[in-house]
Ligand SMILES: [Zn+2]
């Protein structure tokens with residue numbers, strides 16, 4: 001079984017390669033995402049910052065009751081699994097089963113005060129404990145050296161932790177993220193477009209970029225580096241705007257995707273792994 005990284009809103013975990021993002025909701029403060037394997041849901045992650053009155057015992061009890069209510073004849077227990085995940089955390093691991101099986105962890109991070117739920121489902125009950133343990137051991141929720149990793153639909157990049165996602169569009173083959181600095185006015189967008197090899201048969205990267213940017217480009221430069229062609233440009237976001245923003249697009253011949261980074265801040269704030277593993 002091959003494994004890959006998934007990263008969303010500062011939460012990273014390794015999952016089997018064919019488990020892919022299927023839904024997202026919320027933001028950094030409170031949110032959820034789920035992954036499925038093309039047939040059924042396999043992972044759900046949920047996070048929030050609880051009120052100061054919260055008690056872990058009550059939370060676990062409430063959570064167990066909810067799990068039991070979700071299906072027929074569910075048996076649910078607290079189980080012990082050897083893991084380093086609970087360093088600096090309080091919480092528990094729950095195991096439930098009927099004709100299916102699942103593991104959940106409920107944890108409270110003493111460092112940042114966040115409550116995190118991880119649920120992993122096993123419709124066929126195979127290697128369930130082993131797979132759950134590997135996912136749990138890989139789960140991290142803090143930036144590394146001030147950066148956070150995002151990883152979905154083969155798009156893997158890292159961003160400084162002070163960049164907050166303000167929007168994302170997750171269309172098949174065309175993904176866009178927009179981030180804003182938490183302090184200041186910096187804004188940066190990143191797009192990944194699939195099938196670049198086909199798109200660039202019709203026109204060169206510069207023409208593709210100009211079309212995508214809606215003809216707002218006012219300065220340009222092309223460069224070849226490590227077999228990748230880059231197109232650097234400046235543009236005006238609005239016709240009447242006085243400020244010029246910066247952009248770069250490139251084609252990765254290995255992943256055959258086009259990447260486009262634009263904004264009023266340094267495009268290199270985002271580190272994009274266009275073909276290499278993180
Ligand atoms: Zn934390």
Ligand SMILES: [Zn+2]
Nearest residue numbers: 252254274275
């Ligand atoms: Zn590349």
